[in-house]
Amino acid sequence: MRKIYFDNNATTPVHPEVRKAIEPFLSDQFGNPSSIHWAGRDVRKGIEDARQEIASFFGSQPLEVVFTSSGTESDNLAIKGIAYRQGNAGKHIITSQVEHPAVMNACRFLETQGFRVTYVPVNRYGIVEPDTVREALNRETILVSIMYANNETGSVMAIPEIGTIARDAGVIMHTDAVQAAGKIPIDFGQLPVDMLTFSGHKVNALKGAGGLIVRKGIEIEAMSHGGHQERGRRGGTENVVGIIAMGKSFKRLGTGMADEVAEVLRLRTKFEKGLFARIPELVLNGHPTRRLPNTVNISFRFVEGEAMLLNLDMMGIACSSGSACTSGSLEPSPILLVMGADPTDAQGALRFSLGWGNTDADVEYAIDAVETVVSKLRALSPLYPSTKEAKAR
Numbered sequence: 001m002r003k004i005y006f007d008n009n010a011t012t013p014v015h016p017e018v019r020k021a022i023e024p025f026l027s028d029q030f031g032n033p034s035s036i037h038w039a040g041r042d043v044r045k046g047i048e049d050a051r052q053e054i055a056s057f058f059g060s061q062p063l064e065v066v067f068t069s070s071g072t073e074s075d076n077l078a079i080k081g082i083a084y085r086q087g088n089a090g091k092h093i094i095t096s097q098v099e100h101p102a103v104m105n106a107c108r109f110l111e112t113q114g115f116r117v118t119y120v121p122v123n124r125y126g127i128v129e130p131d132t133v134r135e136a137l138n139r140e141t142i143l144v145s146i147m148y149a150n151n152e153t154g155s156v157m158a159i160p161e162i163g164t165i166a167r168d169a170g171v172i173m174h175t176d177a178v179q180a181a182g183k184i185p186i187d188f189g190q191l192p193v194d195m196l197t198f199s200g201h202k203v204n205a206l207k208g209a210g211g212l213i214v215r216k217g218i219e220i221e222a223m224s225h226g227g228h229q230e231r232g233r234r235g236g237t238e239n240v241v242g243i244i245a246m247g248k249s250f251k252r253l254g255t256g257m258a259d260e261v262a263e264v265l266r267l268r269t270k271f272e273k274g275l276f277a278r279i280p281e282l283v284l285n286g287h288p289t290r291r292l293p294n295t296v297n298i299s300f301r302f303v304e305g306e307a308m309l310l311n312l313d314m315m316g317i318a319c320s321s322g323s324a325c326t327s328g329s330l331e332p333s334p335i336l337l338v339m340g341a342d343p344t345d346a347q348g349a350l351r352f353s354l355g356w357g358n359t360d361a362d363v364e365y366a367i368d369a370v371e372t373v374v375s376k377l378r379a380l381s382p383l384y385p386s387t388k389e390a391k392a393r
């Protein structure tokens with residue numbers, strides 16, 4: 001069976017150059033990076049080189065990069081790390097209604113610890129209006145955490161504007177850039193942002209490694225207490241292989257991102273245009289242009305996203321639906337609902353996220369497959385013909 005991977009926002013394949021770069025660290029470069037002997041020193045150099053590469057990709061200083069196990073851990077470290085360190089100054093946090101569970105659930109946890117959280121809404125494109133953040137600020141606010149780009153729709157937030165609002169109010173600003181990093185240019189050095197989350201497995205590196213960039217001078221409480229690793233900000237022997245892999249990925253992107261992104265955007269545009277030209281009754285979820293170059297989220301009216309997902313899987317196409325299975329019933333994506341989507345449209349939504357390695361042939365095959373599956377499912381839908389007839393009348 002032909003296999004087409006259009007789920008790069010979930011995770012990405014490991015790039016061959018990354019695989020090559022980690023090989024020595026799976027064999028002779030095995031030391032503990034905290035050891036002072038030769039075996040440790042070699043590995044320490046590998047980690048510090050990776051830190052340097054990542055800092056140079058994001059425009060930060062190397063010492064501002066804290067390695068963690070994931071985007072999720074980085075989000076928790078940023079949010080709880082500020083709450084526990086700055087909680088005496090105030091107990092109010094601002095985030096949005098479309099954050100990843102890593103941010104959302106860290107905030108919900110803090111609500112059980114005496115913090116108050118404002119979840120600002122989004123507009124119909126899934127974008128936070130900066131004024132809503134301004135209006136939510138109060139004397140108690142210690143942190144604003146707004147994602148750079150949304151994982152389901154790809155909509156890109158106005159982080160420079162929101163960061164400026166936070167900075168003018170003297171409030172610390174965090175952004176979850178797990179989906180944005182490597183897809184759109186980010187210059188931490190120029191951004192009015194104090195902390196930024198990234199993750200290795202979204203950029204063709206490995207699962208189980210991520211990082212948090214913490215601007216010099218911003219103090220966070222460690223969430224993992226142990227050794228002195230990561231300057232006391234995250235105890236635990238480093239995931240050496242994962243870090244080396246991330247270093248290599250961001251090094252590659254430092255020189256090759258513009259070309260890679262242009263190619264992915266070309267393929268996504270072709271895919272999106274093909275679907276809209278050939279299949280009626282589609283709704284684009286997310287912003288038409290202010291969107292990650294690889295992502296397209298579409299509601300296929302009169303079909304269930306989950307049914308489409310399974311049928312496409314049988315044809316070798318991997319994509320994703322935002323719906324969650326709660327006690328046997330399929331709930332539409334909460335992200336699309338807070339954007340104001342019709343609940344039945346939200347139920348028929350699929351996310352296709354392209355990436356490195358996709359080709360024109362993939363796109364052409366996928367357009368044909370989606371058209372076939374939609375026609376098949378609509379033919380079974382009691383609602384579809386009656387609506388068509390109603391329109392024809």
Ligand SMILES: Cc1ncc(COP(=O)(O)O)c(C=O)c1O
Pocket residue numbers: 009010069070071072073075100102147149150151176178179199200201209210
């Ligand atoms: C926006 C966003 N934040 C955080 C995460 C979590 O990252 P990780 O899988 O590395 O824990 C994801 C993963 O899907 C994400 O899309």
